[in-house]
Amino acid sequence: MRLVQVAQHADDLDRAARFYTALLRTEPTAMFDPPGLLFFDLDGVRLLLDRSAPSALIYLQVDNVHEAIERMGGAIEVVTPPHVIFTHDDDTLGPAGHEEWQGFVRDSEGSTIGLIAFQRP
Incomplete structure (x- = not known):
């Protein structure tokens, strides 16, 4: 079994398309x-932005949380600044020897999104 699709609420599909295209x-x-309905392909998993879907807390992997937030500029509201939440000693939940950085932002539709990056200390 594998995850095929995640739905997220979006009132304005054009605005959401611009936001998620940039992110x-x-x-x-x-x-x-x-x-x-608006779809993005996330490495084989569909992200569905849907007017009738409830808001979900989704986590998206980025190369660097700080850079992703900076790149979005004023188009993003930071809810929780990037911080290390864990250092992975093994590969159980992330790559061994990497810190897991997370930051939380609000998307164009008011939903909170977690951004995650795995980086070497």
């Missing part, structure tokens, strides 16, 4: 409006 550095794969 993810990729264009949407499909938009169907009506009924109000």
Whole structure:
């Protein structure tokens, strides 16, 4: 079994498309409006931005949390600044010998997103 799709609430699909295109550095794969669906491909998992979906707390892996936030500039509200939450001694939850950095931001639609990066100390 594998995860196929995650849905996130979005009121304004055009605004959400601009936000997520900038954050993810990729264009949407499909938009169907009506009924109000916007898709991005996240390495084989679909991110569905949907007017009727509830808000979810999703975590997205980025190369560097600080750089991702800086790159977004004023288009992103930082909820919790980047910080190390864990150092991985083995590969159970992340790559061994890496610190796990997380920061939380609010997307264009008001939902909180976790950004995660694995970096060597």
